[in-house]
Amino acid sequence: MVLKSLSGRFLILTIIFVMLAEVLIFVPSVSRFRADYLQERLERSRIAVLSVLATPDGMLMEHLEKELLDSANVLHIVLHRDEMQELILDSPMPGMADAYFDLRGVSPWRLIMDACGTLATDRDRVIRVLGEPVKGAGLLIEVSLEEAPLRMAMIDYGWRILQLSLVISVITACLLFVTVRRFMVRPIEHLVRQIKSYEEAPEDVRRIIRPRASVTEIREAEVALNSMETRLSQSLRQKERLAALGAAVSKISHDLRNILTTTQLLVDRMEYSEDPQVRRSAPKLVNSISRAVNLCESTLAFGKAEERHPNITNVSLNVLFNDVAEAERLVIGEAPVKIRVADVGGMQVDADRDHLFRVISNLVRNGRQVLMETTDGGTISLGAVEVAGGWHITVHDTGPGLPEKAIDNIFKPFSGSARKGGTGLGLAISAELIAAHGGRLELVENSADGAAFRIWLPCVTEMN
Template identity: 55%
Template structure:
């Protein structure tokens, strides 16, 4: 019970109500004590005025009866300057406390009331006050503390039981209200979560926000959005798994076809046509890379991307080859592809994988610029320092849309053009990560986009 939300709320409610009752009890018992003494003061004044009105001596028995009816031991009334003992009786105990009812400060009243409540020792209390209805200058009387202590105890017990009853009723009502308004909706939400967890692919089990409580509705909306995203992700992963199986089969057959094309392409070297001699090797290289890609796809279906075979090579030569190959696919007056890489700059990487990365980035930029119908340029530039080699692909295209930036490097989501799959950037990022480097979007906007590749010299990049 105590470990439940309802149980803890019940206990806290009882505690808080009792604290409130204590805060109410302190001034309440102080007021009760003050009214108790004021009532004795009025009775003592009435008894003394009756005696003074008689104008003659009265029998001791009558005087004691007046004192008993007033609830006091003696009365001293000051009507003029003189102080006169009007009614007197024996004092059973010495005077232990003097109380001035004319001092009505709250903290003084509370202090004296609590002091009397916790002090059971009998004593005589001397009380000073202002006579009511102009009955004199000052009235003074003495009383036994025991009846006052008993009355305070009785009042305290009544207040305690009343507070306990109020606390119990309040706690039960609040418990039922909280259980109805808060606990039951939360439990219902938990049940819906458990139901969704049994079959997260089933969109019918996604939570439908329906609570009228603002906070609970916000929780339901957040949970619904998360479940929708999770359900879509699971469906997408299932489709990707199916697609992976299909791609593996296609890659197997395509590899065989491309192997035959490679054998046929080798015969182009014997043709004397200058154009064929210039284009033939590029075709053969492209087919070889396609075969390598098919083999890599088959390997990826079994495990992860194969680790890079690191070697040193001339980056400018690789970039020129990519620029020439991509330039063949588009007129130079539509998209101009160029390189700005220092001659003789040697990088340590896998040439085939870096070729795939740069080829994907340049191809994406070329297709986006060509789709706009506005001429543009693509430049591959590079520099190096003591820590790493830095390669940038800069284009003057329209920039990446917001969705592409949000899901950058995620398969089937981070595409910047209609009909694209978003695989190119995902593959490129994974290949560069295999080198221990990073592929980042440096900047994008209406004036163009810049991607930056960082290849660490020692194979481990520490970003500062």
């Protein structure tokens, strides 16, 4: 749980990184410690050498010699002078020297390697060290000493550094943890709480986030969220108002349709009136009323229009085209309007059969209605081709084309109708049904020679 939270991860990572940095410091520090240790031995030996040189004959009593070697903490001291080696102080050696180190001009990398060698060895070695006790003084001294005390001192020093590193890394990690919690985690938690609270009741404007973070990036996120929530709440309110309006229109349409249906029955009787003028106007009245009933019914249907999701199957276009054509031919009767179905072979598309039937019927019906209004009639052609990623289905007619005023709004409900008695819903519903398939309905041709609508249907299997 802690590991998954932002602050928990930050805490652990900080400890790891600080420890890593400490280790990188640790190795050079221990090697420096070793170099200083050996240098100190050389300096102490120099004092011993100077003491011996101060005696008149360069000879010392044995116990004094031992005391000087003990105080320098070495086994023997050799003074290098003018290419000559002069043994100044000596004590019985436990054996030959096992390693030799020259401290003059030694590189840091060499120092690290030698320090690692000292720590890694498990024998009690005797080492010989050559160096200048005082830099540039011209005095060169060589000493022999046991390595074990040096190793112990190095381990002791290393251990103390490690403990210190641990304390430093814990303190640093805690400080960073508190800072990150204060400046990052808390504002992010606040942001998440606000989003959740808004999600519960988006219509409640009091829940819209009020930017308050001091960190620029989080504040910017809060400001963006604030403007998004404000716009969302506004459009929700607008949608609610429109829904209420829609419900009212539906109720009015419902009652109006009932009133009109009754009127229709009364008007029917007018056909039998004795007054010829009344009889003449009766059919026109019947027509007008049935158009009004039609409009009411369409409005009611659209109000309910919660279309179910398309149930996509393989639909044979040949069968579908012929079904549509057959239904329309019944209405065409003897009128000079033809419906031509192109040979599409066994082409199958991914679509909801009922939805596609309704869409193609709507397009064919529009063409048929236009053509039947003209004296010469014309032809409606249905065709389809397979294209990359889907199919194009085209409905073309040789009518006069769409009137200019209808073009801009043909896909908007109730807005695109330029036909007497049309509700302007056919194309809007068709476009919606095709969009639910992930496709598109477009007017691709419109001239005095005719109009063509094209449906693009995507291939669902390819999308998956």
